[in-house]
Amino acid sequence: MNGLPSERSYDVVDPERALKYAIRHHAGDRVQIVEGVIEPMPAGWDHELAADGIRRQLSDRVRELDCVMGSGDLDLPGSSNWYVPDVAVVxxxxxxxxxxxxSDQTLLVTEVTSDSDADTDRVVKRRRYAEYGAPLYLLIDRQDRACALFSEPGALGYTRVAGPLPFGEPIELPEPFGLRVDTSEF
Structure with missing residues (x-):
């Protein structure tokens, strides 16, 4: 052996690509990557109730816009992040x-906080969604019992914020939605 890397060397591995490949091919529970850490997705019924409340209120308008709503994967290329939002409209x-x-291919991203990831949704995801161009970020904060809508994304964060509004006060989604969301059921 001459000590030189062979043509089949595994020395050159793109860590971002490897990590995201592992997530896409992960067997078992649904997981996401937040700042390089693999995190399981919470599946509590209270959490799902809030996400379902948004889905029900948006469903007619989503169909009118020829969009789909769900919790599909969002890649944030150039970072060690791979998110699975609670609700996204694309x-x-x-x-x-x-x-x-x-993220910039979405019309709306919604995250519902859980006890285990509230700060991630409040701080990290809000910053990253803005950085990667998600036009609207709706945060349903179950711990603080409030909602906030972030819009006008940029490299330094969202420049417009509506809220936090306590549950029970409606929150206005701008165009292309143009509707008022009832937050009393969250």
Whole structure:
């Protein structure tokens, strides 16, 4: 042996690509990557109740916009992040045949806090969604019993914020939605 790397060397591995490959091919529970850490997705019924409340209120408008709503994968290329939002709205044409979409391909991203990840949703994801161009970020904070809508993303964060509004006060989603969300059931 001459000590030189062979043509089949495994020395050159892109850690971001390897980590995201592992997540996409993970067997078992649904997981996401937040700042390089693999995290399980919470599945409590209270959590699902809040996410379902948003889905029900948006469903008619989502169909009118020829979009799809769900919790599909969002890649944040160039970072060690791979998110699975609680609810995202994306154009149906982009969802077809797609494994993961980018934040700037969404119309709305919604996260519902859980005891285990509230600060991640409040701080880390809000910053990253803005950095990667998600136009609207709706945070349903079950611990603080409040909602906030972040809009006008940029590299330094969202420049507009509506809220936090206590549960029970409606929150206005701007166009293309143009509707008022009832937060009393969260």
């Amino acid at each position: 154009p149906a044409a982009l969802a077809r045949g797609s494994g993961a979409l980018l």
